[in-house]
Amino acid sequence: MSIKSLIINPGSTSTKIGVFEDETLLFEETLRHSTEEISQYANIVDQKDFRKKIITDLLESRNFDIKSLNVVVGRGGMLKPIPGGTYGVTEALLADLRKGVQGQHASNLGGILAKEIGDAIGVPSYIVDPVVVDELMPIARYSGVPELPRVSIFHALNQKAVAKRYAKEIGKPYESLRLIVVHMGGGVSVGAHENGKVIDVFNALDGDGAFSPERAGGVPNGALIKMCFSGKYSEKEVYGKLVGKGGFNAYLGTNDMREVTKRANEGDEKAAEAKEAFLLQVAKDIGSMACVLNGKIDQIIVTGGIAYGADVVTALKERAEWIAPFTVYPGEDELLALAQGALRVLRGEEEAKIY
Ligand SMILES: Nc1ncnc2c1ncn2[C@@H]1O[C@H](COP(=O)(O)OP(=O)(O)O)[C@@H](O)[C@H]1O
Numbered sequence: 116m117s118i119k120s121l122i123i124n125p126g127s128t129s130t131k132i133g134v135f136e137d138e139t140l141l142f143e144e145t146l147r148h149s150t151e152e153i154s155q156y157a158n159i160v161d162q163k164d165f166r167k168k169i170i171t172d173l174l175e176s177r178n179f180d181i182k183s184l185n186v187v188v189g190r191g192g193m194l195k196p197i198p199g200g201t202y203g204v205t206e207a208l209l210a211d212l213r214k215g216v217q218g219q220h221a222s223n224l225g226g227i228l229a230k231e232i233g234d235a236i237g238v239p240s241y242i243v244d245p246v247v248v249d250e251l252m253p254i255a256r257y258s259g260v261p262e263l264p265r266v267s268i269f270h271a272l273n274q275k276a277v278a279k280r281y282a283k284e285i286g287k288p289y290e291s292l293r294l295i296v297v298h299m300g301g302g303v304s305v306g307a308h309e310n311g312k313v314i315d316v317f318n319a320l321d322g323d324g325a326f327s328p329e330r331a332g333g334v335p336n337g338a339l340i341k342m343c344f345s346g347k348y349s350e351k352e353v354y355g356k357l358v359g360k361g362g363f364n365a366y367l368g369t370n371d372m373r374e375v376t377k378r379a380n381e382g383d384e385k386a387a388e389a390k391e392a393f394l395l396q397v398a399k400d401i402g403s404m405a406c407v408l409n410g411k412i413d414q415i416i417v418t419g420g421i422a423y424g425a426d427v428v429t430a431l432k433e434r435a436e437w438i439a440p441f442t443v444y445p446g447e448d449e450l451l452a453l454a455q456g457a458l459r460v461l462r463g464e465e466e467a468k469i470y
């Protein structure tokens with residue numbers, strides 16, 4: 116019997132939805148969200164009904180009978196650090212998603228919505244490879260301040276999915292390859308993959324790497340501390356400058372890379388310079404991960420929405436192709452990867468992990 120799944124992938128700048136019959140995509144939709152639209156909501160959980168309506172509207176517009184679903188799968192959010200895999204959405208997992216035990220990100224809504232919709236029609240709900248998958252080698256955790264270790268928060272689902280796709284395409288096991296994966300979406304993460312593990316990665320949310328459409332990435336520590344104690348801003352306001360209102364949003368007032376490129380091409384020098392700076396920072400992150408892998412790299416894989424921009428890829432190649440050849444998978448394989456995670460469990464090929 117075939118298995119029909121509803122896949123829910125909330126990102127910082129988009130909501131992506133897919134309906135699959137086994138591995139076959141029946142239909143999908145990507146809705147992009149501006150920062151104004153998202154910033155009406157004080158907290159991530161407050162966006163639940165807004166994001167849910169996008170899903171129900173899509174199913175209605177396709178005359179799809181929701182009761183024909185066998186499973187609902189959501190992108191996994193800011194839980195405690197855990198190994199990769201497929202997890203059933205239990206009450207404990209749900210409670211940590213609602214709280215956002217490691218922080219606030221749209222992915223927290225994936226499991227919450229999957230559970231709500233799954234329960235309403237009496238089918239199971241899962242998350243797969245959440246953004247907190249943690250495979251860091253011990254020395255990658257050092258920050259220089261023992262109370263502030265570096266953490267693994269990144270596009271784990273897509274980084275793993277594209278790395279495995281590349282391995283399959285060249286006919287080698289993923290576990291045998293040394294890869295640098297560069298995901299450029301609302302957040303940016305650059306990870307070093309060795310022996311099938313992401314042994315080091317720049318934290319895509321409030322961490323240490325390149326800036327992104329809506330995040331600051333690493334900032335000068337001293338200046339940040341002064342800002343925190345200036346009395347001008349609340350904790351929430353400072354955090355908002357780093358996550359949400361940072362990056363291209365801060366420099367140019369948009370989180371849309373297509374808009375940045377359009378302005379740069381029309382002669383807007385500010386946009387052109389910010390774009391150059393972004394590319395420089397991403398290339399520097401690739402260089403760092405090249406050292407993590409001792410300079411022995413099979414391939415650099417570039418992915419995420421921004422990888423649709425051919426000019427972005429060309430510019431990154433100019434700075435970093437001397438390290439290793441590039442393979443580009445624009446967008447992401449997340450919907451299929453989520454569907455496959457649930458299928459493996461429902462077909463008895465893998466046991467669902469318990470959070
Ligand atoms: N054709 C394109 N060229 C360049 N950038 C693009 C293109 N399509 C989407 N993007 C950019 O990709 C970013 C979103 O990437 P995506 O991976 O969909 O993000 P998320 O899942 O974090 O919401 C946005 O800045 C968007 O403008």
Ligand SMILES: CCCC(=O)OP(=O)(O)O
Pocket residue numbers: 125126127128220246268269270300301302303319320
């Ligand atoms: C929280 C890490 C993953 C991430 O940044 O995802 P988006 O690019 O979808 O915001």
